[in-house]
Amino acid sequence: xxxxxxxxxxxxxxxxxxxxxxxxxxxxxxxxxxxxxxxxxxxxxxxxxxxxxxxxxxxxxxxxxxxxxxxxxxxxxxxxxxxxxxxxxxxxxxxxxxxxxxxxxxxxxxxxxxxxxxxxxxxxxxxxxxxxxxxxxxxxxxxxxxxxxxxxxxxxxxxxxxxxxxxxxxxxxxxxxxxxxxxxxxxxxxxxxxxxxxxxxxxxxxxxxxxxxxxxxxxxxxxxxxxxxxxxxxxxxxxxxxxxxxxxxxxxxxxxxxxxxxxxxxxxxxxxxxxxxxxxxxxxxxxxxxxxxxxxxxxxxxxxxxxxxxxxxxxxxxxxxxxxxxxxxxxxxxxxxxxxxxxxxxxxxxxxxxxxxxxxxxxxxxxxxxxxxxxxxxxxxxxxxxxxxxxxxxxxxxxxxxxxxxxxxxxxxxxxxxxxxxxxxxxxxxxxxxx
Ligand SMILES: *Cc1c(COP(=O)(O)O)cnc(C)c1O
Numbered sequence: 001x002x003x004x005x006x007x008x009x010x011x012x013x014x015x016x017x018x019x020x021x022x023x024x025x026x027x028x029x030x031x032x033x034x035x036x037x038x039x040x041x042x043x044x045x046x047x048x049x050x051x052x053x054x055x056x057x058x059x060x061x062x063x064x065x066x067x068x069x070x071x072x073x074x075x076x077x078x079x080x081x082x083x084x085x086x087x088x089x090x091x092x093x094x095x096x097x098x099x100x101x102x103x104x105x106x107x108x109x110x111x112x113x114x115x116x117x118x119x120x121x122x123x124x125x126x127x128x129x130x131x132x133x134x135x136x137x138x139x140x141x142x143x144x145x146x147x148x149x150x151x152x153x154x155x156x157x158x159x160x161x162x163x164x165x166x167x168x169x170x171x172x173x174x175x176x177x178x179x180x181x182x183x184x185x186x187x188x189x190x191x192x193x194x195x196x197x198x199x200x201x202x203x204x205x206x207x208x209x210x211x212x213x214x215x216x217x218x219x220x221x222x223x224x225x226x227x228x229x230x231x232x233x234x235x236x237x238x239x240x241x242x243x244x245x246x247x248x249x250x251x252x253x254x255x256x257x258x259x260x261x262x263x264x265x266x267x268x269x270x271x272x273x274x275x276x277x278x279x280x281x282x283x284x285x286x287x288x289x290x291x292x293x294x295x296x297x298x299x300x301x302x303x304x305x306x307x308x309x310x311x312x313x314x315x316x317x318x319x320x321x322x323x324x325x326x327x328x329x330x331x332x333x334x335x336x337x338x339x340x341x342x343x344x345x346x347x348x349x350x351x352x353x354x355x356x357x358x359x360x361x362x363x364x365x366x367x368x369x370x371x372x373x374x375x376x377x378x379x380x381x382x383x384x385x386x387x388x389x390x391x392x393x394x395x396x397x398x399x400x401x402x403x404x405x406x407x408x409x410x411x412x413x414x415x416x417x418x419x420x421x422x423x424x425x426x427x428x429x430x431x432x433x434x435x
Contacts, residue, residue, distance in 0.1 A: 005049040009037040030403040031387040041068035043413035046399055054399035055418050059409035062247050062272035067413025073276045076317035080309050094307035097316045104254045110284030112307045116246035116271030117145030119281035122301045123267050127208035127240045129299045130289055137209045139189040141218035141375025144210055144244050148176045152184040189374045192230040203237040210242040213257035216407040218375040219364035220357040246271035252360040253329055276318030278311035332361035336410045342423045350434040361410040392429035398422055
């Protein structure tokens with residue numbers, strides 16, 4: 001495969017951008033090699049600057065559920081562009097997006113921000129203000145963006161760098177004061193007993209529990225019924241449950257993972273699909289909580305470009321397209337389920353120990369005999385084998401997420417042809433991994 005132009009761009013990038021990338025997971029550190037620089041993307045495909053074409057399972061790390069360069073999103077952007085790009089005063093499209101999000105998710109009010117990180121960070125500030133308590137609880141291997149207090153046992157991007165944090169509340173990043181990290185308690189995901197123990201000991205000090213209702217950031221993990229039960233018990237102690245649906249919102253259905261699995265929560269965070277490929281995040285909940293946000297309440301949170309007309313137009317067009325196609329989620333699930341079954345069968349045939357988790361259009365192939373119910377078990381996967389798998393696929397024109405601890409995403413643009421080619425590539429990749 002020709003990669004000389006990507007190499008040249010990467011050399012230039014390394015001089016002016018730390019590590020050559022603007023988000024660490026793009027750098028291929030977990031799988032070796034150097035990143036391909038992308039020139040354009042269309043439907044289910046990425047094309048790099050050397051002209052190589054890849055079937056894309058990265059989906060820009062989640063947003064591109066409609067496929068790349070979707071005509072509905074592009075048309076909305078072109079129309080909005082003609083009106084100007086930012087006003088610093090309220091405009092109609094932000095209201096329409098807020099209304100649609102509330103309607104789809106059953107929330108009273110939302111505040112629009114520019115990223116998932118901003119959504120979770122601001123939502124926690126609100127929770128702390130509402131409860132007058134400082135501590136929060138998160139789960140090991142769940143990722144909630146890069147705010148200081150959330151970089152504790154923080155999953156995928158950090159796991160790929162070997163710095164997800166080893167124990168307790170030690171920060172996963174340099175520069176996070178231990179004093180901040182100490183306010184973030186951590187329990188293993190799906191460990192209902194540990195969660196109940198912690199609630200008994202310190203529940204009265206917790207403002208909130210933030211969690212991924214279906215985990216994408218340890219690879220895909222599903223919550224157990226017992227674990228979900230223990231989470232609900234926390235609410236009786238006055239602890240606010242924050243469902244971080246930044247990845248799962250509008251991906252596992254119009255009402256997200258919580259809608260799909262019947263999980264109740266007090267506050268919700270969204271991002272990724274919500275922006276239709278442009279930067280939008282949001283957090284929302286009942287009016288009595290949301291009214292505590294400035295300017296209606298004392299919890300300050302602001303943003304120069306929040307509700308930006310272009311970003312909001314893209315998100316609105318994407319959500320409307322999802323609403324207008326009621327069979328879409330079933331089709332995505334069918335594709336992903338066939339891919340998952342195919343991968344499971346191929347791994348068995350080639351004698352490669354593997355566990356495949358799939359829900360809706362999210363899936364992960366873990367290179368371990370399993371089971372995989374939490375981050376500790378996910379990290380028992382053979383990451384060297386994963387790296388060989390990743391490159392074997394890439395060499396055959398299939399772009400899998402470049403880390404064992406990520407979810408692959410299927411889009412509406414993936415069809416029978418892409419599925420067949422992916423499974424053929426997987427067959428060759430897995431045959432090269434046996435023994
Ligand atoms: C991606 C992600 C975030 C962070 O969103 P950014 O837009 O990257 O800041 C937060 N929570 C979850 C669950 C995510 O997957």
